[in-house]
């Protein structure tokens with residue numbers, strides 16, 4: 001299928017849907033210039049060992065290395081802009097309401113720790129892997145606020161700030177390998193996919209649980225599952241339809257097709 005061709009079944013499934021879920025991964029932000037994790041050459045995990053950087057063990061071994069890496073990523077994301085795909089997802093619910101005449105909630109479950117969905121106009125995204133912008137104390141868990149501007153270039157080590165309440169080290173507000181996700185957010189994500197008629201899975205390799213389990217759960221619960229990803233992923237076998245296109249190309253094209261479908265049969 002030509003990547004810019006919007007699959008007609010996707011349009012008709014969305015037109016009939018009463019509730020839509022969207023799962024996003026690093027590919028969602030790739031066209032904003034934020035690197036993915038598992039791209040063979042440019043992916044973050046192609047150059048770094050995740051256990052050194054994104055695990056409680058890595059943090060225990062070298063806090064300054066871990067903090068500097070997340071600060072660099074905060075800087076990168078702060079300079080990035082939402083892409084056309086982020087804007088399209090933010091407008092999807094309104095677009096579906098115009099098409100079908102009934103309210104169609106669209107709930108986004110994102111693994112991304114950036115804020116590009118929000119800056120693209122979306123509210124209520126479930127950030128199941130946390131946020132680069134929500135640091136907290138590693139000892140007493142108190143949320144804190146950043147004041148220093150993040151570095152614009154990679155820096156090897158930055159000593160993490162201290163908690164104003166207990167003096168503990170401030171850690172990134174993200175979920176690391178080996179850590180539990182916030183059970184309330186996971187519960188909301190599970191309910192969302194179980195109640196959805198259509199699930200779009202955009203830009204994830206689908207290898208990190210529990211999010212990687214959600215497309216199967218959605219399908220078992222009766223949802224129609226569509227993957228949007230330029231290359232095959234672990235999600236592809238679960239999807240009813242795989243649209244081989246990038247997020248910034250596919251999602252605005254989808255919105256355009258939905259607006260053209262209004263008034264159609």
Ligand code: APR
Pocket residue numbers: 024025026027028030031036037038039043050111112129202203204205206207208228229230231232233245246247248
């Ligand atoms: N549009 C859509 N998809 C894209 C694009 C794009 N422009 N560019 C790349 N992709 C796809 C890739 O083909 C790949 O399938 O995005 C996916 C990115 O996969 P990963 O790098 O593995 O990212 P993700 O699935 O979000 O990783 C899950 O792993 O280490 C972690 O916590 C981190 O949240 C992350 C989790």
